[in-house]
Amino acid sequence: MSDTQTRTLKVDALARVEGEGALHVRVKGNIVKDVKFRIFEPPRFFEAFLQGRRFHEVPDITARICGICPIAYMLGASQAMEDALNIRVEGELQNLRRLIYCGEWIESHVLHAAMLHAPDFLGLDDALQIAKENPQLVTDALQLKKLGNDIMDLVGGRAVHPINMKVGGFYKAPKKAELETLLPTLDWALKTCREIALAFAQFDYPDFEYDYTCVSLQHPDEYAINRGTIISNRGLDIPLAQFFDHFGEEHVAHSNALQGKFKNGEPYLVGPIARYNNNFKQLSKNARKLAADCGLGPVVNNPYKSILVRMVETYYACEESMRIIEHYQRPGKPAVEITPGAGEGYGCTEAPRGICFHRYRLDEEGRVTLATIVPPTAQNQKQIETDLRGVVEQNLALGDDELTWRCEQTIRNYDPCISCATHFLKLTIERE
Amino acid sequence: MSSRKPTSKPKLAVWKFSSCDGCQLSLLDCEDELLTVADSVEIAYFLEATRAQVKGPYDISLVEGSISTPEEEKRILKVRKQSRLLITIGACATSGGIQALRNFKNVDDFIDIVYAHPQFIDTLSETRPVSDYVSVDFELHGCPINKYQLLELLNATLNRRKPNIPNHSQCVECKRAGTVCVMVSQGKACLGPVVQAGCGNLCPSHDRGCYGCFGPKETPNTISLADWFSDRQSMPKRDLKHLFRGFTAGSDAFRKESERHE
Numbered sequence: 001m002s003d004t005q006t007r008t009l010k011v012d013a014l015a016r017v018e019g020e021g022a023l024h025v026r027v028k029g030n031i032v033k034d035v036k037f038r039i040f041e042p043p044r045f046f047e048a049f050l051q052g053r054r055f056h057e058v059p060d061i062t063a064r065i066c067g068i069c070p071i072a073y074m075l076g077a078s079q080a081m082e083d084a085l086n087i088r089v090e091g092e093l094q095n096l097r098r099l100i101y102c103g104e105w106i107e108s109h110v111l112h113a114a115m116l117h118a119p120d121f122l123g124l125d126d127a128l129q130i131a132k133e134n135p136q137l138v139t140d141a142l143q144l145k146k147l148g149n150d151i152m153d154l155v156g157g158r159a160v161h162p163i164n165m166k167v168g169g170f171y172k173a174p175k176k177a178e179l180e181t182l183l184p185t186l187d188w189a190l191k192t193c194r195e196i197a198l199a200f201a202q203f204d205y206p207d208f209e210y211d212y213t214c215v216s217l218q219h220p221d222e223y224a225i226n227r228g229t230i231i232s233n234r235g236l237d238i239p240l241a242q243f244f245d246h247f248g249e250e251h252v253a254h255s256n257a258l259q260g261k262f263k264n265g266e267p268y269l270v271g272p273i274a275r276y277n278n279n280f281k282q283l284s285k286n287a288r289k290l291a292a293d294c295g296l297g298p299v300v301n302n303p304y305k306s307i308l309v310r311m312v313e314t315y316y317a318c319e320e321s322m323r324i325i326e327h328y329q330r331p332g333k334p335a336v337e338i339t340p341g342a343g344e345g346y347g348c349t350e351a352p353r354g355i356c357f358h359r360y361r362l363d364e365e366g367r368v369t370l371a372t373i374v375p376p377t378a379q380n381q382k383q384i385e386t387d388l389r390g391v392v393e394q395n396l397a398l399g400d401d402e403l404t405w406r407c408e409q410t411i412r413n414y415d416p417c418i419s420c421a422t423h424f425l426k427l428t429i430e431r432e
Numbered sequence: 433m434s435s436r437k438p439t440s441k442p443k444l445a446v447w448k449f450s451s452c453d454g455c456q457l458s459l460l461d462c463e464d465e466l467l468t469v470a471d472s473v474e475i476a477y478f479l480e481a482t483r484a485q486v487k488g489p490y491d492i493s494l495v496e497g498s499i500s501t502p503e504e505e506k507r508i509l510k511v512r513k514q515s516r517l518l519i520t521i522g523a524c525a526t527s528g529g530i531q532a533l534r535n536f537k538n539v540d541d542f543i544d545i546v547y548a549h550p551q552f553i554d555t556l557s558e559t560r561p562v563s564d565y566v567s568v569d570f571e572l573h574g575c576p577i578n579k580y581q582l583l584e585l586l587n588a589t590l591n592r593r594k595p596n597i598p599n600h601s602q603c604v605e606c607k608r609a610g611t612v613c614v615m616v617s618q619g620k621a622c623l624g625p626v627v628q629a630g631c632g633n634l635c636p637s638h639d640r641g642c643y644g645c646f647g648p649k650e651t652p653n654t655i656s657l658a659d660w661f662s663d664r665q666s667m668p669k670r671d672l673k674h675l676f677r678g679f680t681a682g683s684d685a686f687r688k689e690s691e692r693h694e
Contacts, residue, residue: 015483018453042450042501043555048542049533053674060643064530064679067454067576111460115481126482128470138467146463157634159461160454160576161645164638171640334639408483417453 005029009392009404014411016116016126018068019418023407024254025392035388037381037411039255041418050371055081055340055362056167062358062373063161068111068417071104071152072351074165075226076358076373081167083240084345084362087338092331093169094226096155099179099324100162101226101349102317103151106189107159108352109272109310109317110148112415114141114196117307120409121203137199140192144314147185151321154178169335179325186325189318194290197311201294206406208391209301212383213266214274217350223282223316224275225350232268233278240346243357249378260379267382270354271414272309273300287316303387303413310352310415340366351376353415377416384414442491442590445477447511449497449504450531450559454576455522456480456496462579469583472590488514492589498524498682500531500559512566517589520562521582523575527647528682530575531559535682536690561682572597575645575679578630598629601649602642605633614641621661621675626652626685647680654689669693 009025020041026034046065050058058081062073075097082089089097114137115127124130131138149159154174156162164171215236217228231237238246247268249258261267280288280298291312300309340362347358354376361370391410395403446456460481462469476486493515499508512518523529534542535558543555562568572585581597588595598604602624606613614620614636622641624633628649635642648654654676661667661675676690 013479015479016481018457018480020448040503042504043543044450044500044531045534045539045542046530049530049537052670054671057674061530061678064452064454064575067452067457070454115460119483125484128467128475128482131467131470135467142463142466146461149461149463157638158576158631160457163631163634163640163643163645166640171635172638 006033007400009400009407011404011408014408016119016412017416017418018066019416021411021416021418023388023404023411025388025407027392027396030396032389032392035385035392036254037384037388039381039418041256043256047371047373050368053368055085055360055366055368056338058360058368058371059165059167060161060163065373065375066417067160068108069104069351069353069356070161071101071156071165072349072356073373074162075101075349076347076356077360078165078167079227079347079349080345080358080360081347081362082336082345083347084343084360085338085341085366086343087168087336089169089336092173092329093335095324095328096170096173098222098226099321100152100155100165102321102324103148103155105148105225105317105352106314106321107145107148107152108415109314110141110145112352113200113307113310113314114138114145117412117415118200118203120405120412121200121205121307137196141196144189144192144196147182147189147318150182150185154182166335168338169333171334173331173334176325176328176330179328183322183325186318186322190286190315190322193311193315193318197290197294197308197315200307200311203307205302205304206391206409207302208304208387208394210303210387210390212269212273212277212301213262214277215268215270215355215379216275216278217348217355218279223279227349230348230355231278240348240357243346243348243359243374247374247379249374255381258378259381260374261382267386268379269383270376270379271306272313272352273303273306274354275350276300276309276312283312283316284319286319287312290315303410306413306415344370353377353417354379375417377414377418380414380416384411384416387413441472441474443476443486443489444473445488445490445493445511445515446480447477447493447495447497448479449495449508449525449562450500451497451522451524451529453480453496455524455574456494458521458577458579458582459494462583465583469586473586489516490514491516492586493518495520495525495562496522498528498531498559498561499556499565501555503554505556505565508562508565517569518562518566519570519572519585519589520568521572522577523573523645523647523679525562526571526573527561527680528559530679530681532682533677534559535687536677559682570595573628573646574630578632581630599650600629601625601652602627602629602631602633602636602646605629606636609633609637611636614639619665621665621667623657623675626654626657644676644678644680644686647683648685652685654685655692658689658692
């Protein structure tokens with residue numbers, strides 16, 4: 001190829017992602033001129049129509065931002081309201097929240113790893129094609145995914161947009177005997193999850209690494225899922241209230257989702273790899289052993305290996321579910337009582353794709369006057385484009401079809417949830 | 433994109449418009465049945481699950497999401513043209529979804545609240561159900577849809593029979609399940625009397641009132657119910673309005689009732 005020839009790689013509608021996204025890469029000679037991960041998912045304006053709604057309605061409304069990770073939106077909103085109203089949710093109610101979140105991690109991680117991401121490593125279009133060659137693997141993965149849904153069903157009433165979660169806790173606490181019905185399947189799941197992870201560890205992984213700035217929650221007592229403070233592997237450690245002192249978003253023309261970045265303009269990474277790198281020591285012994293058996297060290301910088309980290313986290317989520325159910329004692333009251341009032345509050349949890357940040361302001365009646373939600377995929381957008389640039393530069397020798405597929409795979413490393421990313425992000429920084 | 437070899441099975445396509453992906457996810461959530469479904473039809477277009485795409489026409493199109501942009505206005509016409517049967521799934525596709533709340537306000541104000549550069553945003557002033565644009569062969573309600581109803585609908589369609597999807601109210605579901613009425617026994621506001629069944633009386637069995645995921649049932653008496661809330665439960669006007677402005681605020685019945693409390 002001559003130095004002046006221009007190559008354009010285009011995918012108008014990305015497959016195996018949640019929502020509507022597109023890819024546009026322009027290369028001139030050996031120089032990558034332009035990389036755009038376009039989000040054309042239509043805006044839905046959640047932040048605007050939340051205004052005036054009562055605090056207790058908010059979790060049910062924000063759930064509808066995303067059918068794949070509703071818990072992240074329900075819990076983040078609930079936490080923020082509790083923060084604004086000075087309510088503390090502890091003990092078994094907090095454990096139940098962690099349990100239902102484990103369900104969401106299992107469901108979402110297995111859906112992505114086995115059904116959406118694994119086909120890339122096998123050069124196949126979808127999981128149904130994997131099923132033709134290895135039916136047991138796909139059947140097992142589906143049953144594992146189902147376990148995640150079953151946990152959400154039992155704790156939340158249903159898997160997509162659960163009805164049992166509220167500010168202060170739950171409408172009705174499940175009985176121990178109901179939860180215990182999950183134990184035999186959880187036992188099976190630990191073995192199966194390990195097998196699937198080890199099978200995925202055999203894939204050929206593209207040779208690409210990046211020195212990521214990893215941003216995640218951290219909690220002193222546990223591998224952070226449902227609560228914590230925000231930290232990075234570069235020494236950041238802040239309470240939620242300081243989020244906007246360090247992070248911002250910009251509105252770029254090619255995206256209906258605002259792009260997250262540090263205030264200095266640098267991209268950062270959220271999601272499984274960020275959590276794993278920041279909180280590796282807090283994983284259980286068996287989860288760390290599984291990681292080692294999959295060939296992972298305590299720090300992962302190859303984004304394609306996110307599929308393995310997702311399986312390690314799935315394993316951990318199964319162990320955690322088991323632990324919580326075994327120790328569970330049904331609380332006397334399903335929720336903390338709440339008196340509405342004015343205030344401002346913050347909430348942040350680890351959605352399967354990374355931290356999902358919420359801020360709300362309430363008036364005296366407990367009605368929303370300001371809502372700001374920063375979803376994980378919006379935060380990862382800039383890092384995705386940075387990865388794409390590096391991957392294209394490193395693989396210019398590949399033909400267009402192969403390079404395009406590699407780019408798609410690179411985007412899928414992030415399990416992007418484009419429905420989440422689009423809407424509504426409150427802008428705090430202008431592009432300079 | 434690669435293409436798959438055509439087969440003689442009925443061709444199924446799944447389309448997404450403005451939505452949260454939850455209803456099409458319900459198909460992937462049929463873990464026990466998914467491989468059987470995939471065996472009975474040719475999955476010809478389902479972007480969330482596969483890169484493979486088979487050209488139309490399609491025997492069955494499942495459409496998720498509402499029409500909220502100029503691009504979607506055009507695309508839904510194309511989908512209709514290519515589909516023998518067009519089935520809308522979920523509250524967004526059947527009534528406009530939660531994003532239909534914009535229909536009650538000036539959308540330009542909404543854009544200004546959310547985005548710094550309104551000129552980048554291309555959106556319609558109102559978001560509408562699919563049936564406002566094209567003829568629809570069946571509407572499956574719910575936010576999200578009930579996956580067992582989806583399986584029943586697919587099964588019935590493939591076997592050319594009428595699907596067994598009830599159109600009675602949530603109240604009937606509670607009575608059948610023996611769930612004690614939360615409105616009568618606990619004084620909780622519940623939309624059960626005017627909302628279509630389908631979720632399996634989820635909220636009342638969890639000690640909360642129905643908040644309307646499945647939208648209005650046929651000929652709902654919303655006036656009577658709203659009067660009950662305001663007279664007997666002293667519900668403020670604004671809360672009454674919001675109660676009917678949820679995930680199916682764009683449906684005629686709930687839009688009109690909410691407007692009574694402006």
